[in-house]
Amino acid sequence: MSAPAPGPATARLPHPDHSRPDHGHPDRPHPDHPHPDHSHPDHSRPDHGHRADQADALVLDGVRAVRGGRTVWAEGTLRVPAGAIVGVIGPNGAGKTTLFQLVLGLLPPAEGWIEVLGGPPRRGDRRIGYVPQNYRSALSDAIRARDLVTLGLTGTRFGLRRTSAADRKRVDDALRRVGATAFADERMSRLSGGQQQRVAIAQAIVDDAELLLLDEPLANLDLRHQQEVVALLGELRRERRVTIMVVAHDLNPLLPVLTDAVYLLDGHPHHDPIDAVVNEQLLTHLYGTRVRVVRTPQGDLFTRGG
Amino acid sequence: MTPTAVLAAPRVEFQSNWLQVLQTGFMQHAFLGGTLVAVAAGLMGWFVVTRQNAFAAHALAHIGFPGATGAILLGLPVTLGLAVFCVGGGLLIGLFGSRGAEREVATGTVLAAATGLGVLFASLAAANASATTNVLFGNLLAVSTGQLAVFGAFTAVVVLALAVLARPLVFASVDPAVAEARGVPVRALGVAFVVLLALTITMAVQVVGTLLLFALVVTPAAAALRLTARPAVVAVLSVAFALASVWLGLVAAAVIDLPPSFFIVGLATLIWAVSLAVTRERYRAGRPGDHPAAAPLPLVPAGTS
Incomplete structure (x- = not known):
């Protein structure tokens, strides 16, 4: 493996949830975390140059994504643990689909190193299942x-x-x-x-597939069908220990099953456990409009505008 | 009845000797040639419809027009001129990429330019006007032995290529984004397809002509697709419809002394209209499985209650 020299691993990861992706309530990632882990409000990037091991479905290290001569995003350094259900969020044009193209091996990174399921991305990798946008x-x-x-x-x-x-x-x-x-x-x-x-x-x-990439699977679906697809994702992850990355505009319908999020902020992709992302300050910054986070008496999280 | 007599005949006339007409050499050539074309066109039709390439198919036939008239002008075989222009035009259209609206405009512009060139060549070769008419409207009764050999080779290439490419080509046609991610060479298949289409059109133009080509390359497949979506059944039905149109069209042209192109196109259109009529109810009906029984998944994600 020709990965760049591994940098010092920080104590940041793994998140407790990642070490045991199959804990008792897979559809509810953090039932016992009434206070989300907000100990990293600076959203600094997770482990630099961390070598991929079995527990990582996706590793990015210093990746710059260029499409049509334009840098879509840069300095992408993150690790997505295997078995996670990852919401990929960010405003329009932030490069969510571009991230998928890199993972699928359809677009080579202009800089940096990518590892998918323990190896470099390869077009036609049968371990990856893909549902494109506007399917x-x-x-x-x-x-x-x-x-x-x-x-x-x-x-x-x-x-x-x-x-x-x-x-x-x-x-x-x-x-x-x-x-x-x-x-x-x-x-x-x-x-x-x-x-x-x-x-x-x-x-x-x-x-x-060991890794599912779903680009806007909830777009244009009514509430009932959205919930059905979301429930299906939770069940698939539980049964097959598959890693799922979901591009979504609206986090709310996915919150019951998401364990992690990759968010594209200020031209850089970041990864965090979902509870760290469902944060008013971050979401407001991310979408450029005021977003509030509400927790219901049942413990369910919701975000809303205004 | 001779090839030129067909075009010259001004009135509708029953031919009592139609059984003998069917046994003549040019009729047998016509049956053989028509059969070869129908097989290739019927098979290619599914892809033309599914890839939404019907306009490109129509355009390729027109792009072949100056090739054919140019060949007449230079005294070269029509098939050669058609093949060169259709394949070249197909590759050109392929280069315009897959951007829907851009491709339509570019295809239409090339189509018009080619037709203009065709008119120029045709008028320069005015001495041979009936040959030009044959290009525009087709004349299966004028198929020569040499053309038959070419048809046989082209049809063999089309059938063999489709047998080898079948699954990846279907994948790339119905689901290009996923096919590409799965490692299917989508772009190379697109180029290969356009070349096969150009070969098919080169033949079909000589049967039904540039202007009526749609009836053989698109209509039988469209009719078959109305009736079923099972891939193998669509292929069989599509070829059967194309064959029926050509064979019955030739018999009709023998019985009534009118151009076979008219009967072939008329029959293909009739089959298509019948397929529309018999599937009307099904297409009007609501979506299947939209009732709760077909949605066995829980309505609420587990864990939210």
């Missing part, structure tokens, strides 16, 4: 939900071969897992937004 608008009338999920397994194979019984079973399992069996044989264009999103997630997990 629905890209779909034509021509494909059934089942066939789309099957492509997640066989879509890279050249030559004509029948889909094997084992592959068909994996497709059935993935469809069942996301609750899409009832409409598996329908055309994608005829499904509702929530149904399409579930099929897309089935395609992302059909090859037993």
Whole structure:
């Protein structure tokens, strides 16, 4: 591994939650933390140059992302622990999708070092499941939900071969897992937004991905469908110990399952446990408009504008 | 009935000797050539529709027009001129990238420029006006042995290439962003597809002509897609519809002395209209599985209560 010389590890990480990603209430990351850990109000970057170990799904060290000759963000240094559900947040154009492109190996970093699941990013890494933004608008009338999920397994194979019984079973399992069996044989264009999103997630997990990248999976979904997708993410993480990164504009629907957040602030990506991010000062700075954080009597966190 | 007689015939006329007409050499050439074209066009149609390339297909046929008239002008084989311009035009359109609106404008502009060039070449080669008409409207009855050999080679290339590329090409067509992330060479497949499309259009233009090409390359696949979305069934139906249009069109042209292009396009359109009619109810109906029974997931994330 040609990683840069590891810098001194600080005592900052791992967060208690990260050392035991599968603790008793995976859908509620910090039920016993009524007072979030605000001991790092300066939001200084976590471990510099920390070598990746088994516990890290994603490591960035001094990464600068350049697209079309423009620096989208720079000095990206962070570690995302395996088994986390990470909200990727930031204002429009901050480079959330760009981060995914780097992780997918579609865009090389202009500077710095990236490690995904213990190795450099590689296009076509079968351990990564990806659901792009605006997934629905890209779909034509021509494909059934089942066939789309099957492509997640066989879509890279050249030559004509029948889909094997084992592959068909994996497709059935993935469809069942996301609750899409009832409409598996329908055309994608005829499904509702929530149904399409579930099929897309089935395609992302059909090859037993270890890292799921979901770009705005809740966009254009009504409240009920948002909650269904969020619940599904919590269940997937619990069952498969998969790491999930979710780009989202609105944190609220995801707060019940998020363990961490990567936030793009002032041209730099940062990583923190979710409780450190759900912070009025930080969110207000992040979105450039006043954001308040409210905790309900049941202990649920909400953010709201104004 | 001869190739030129078809175009010259001013009135509708029943031919009592149509069985003999069907057995003539040029008819047998027409059946063989039409079959080859229908197989290639039927298979390519699914991708043309799914990749939303119908306009590009239409444009490629027009881009082939100056190639064909230029070849006539220079005394070269029409197929050669068509093939060179279609493949070249296809690569050019591919270079414009995938940006929807930009590509449409660029494609349309190239289309118009090519058609203008075609008109110039056609008028320079005025001595051979019927050949120009054949390019615009097609004349399956004029297919020569040499053209048949070319058709056979092109169809073989298209079928074999599609067999090899099938899955990645489907992936790249319906889900390009994920396909690219999964390591499918999306851009290279796009170029390969456009070349295959150009070969198919080179053949199809000689059957139904530049102006009627849509009927063979797009319409049968569109009709099949209305009826089913099962990939293998779509492929079979699409080829079957294209074959039925060509075969029945040729028989009709033998029975009634009118250009086969008219019958082929008419039949393809009829099949498409019927497919629209029989699936009307299904398309109007609400979304399947929108009822609660199809949503077995809990409504509230675990742990929020």
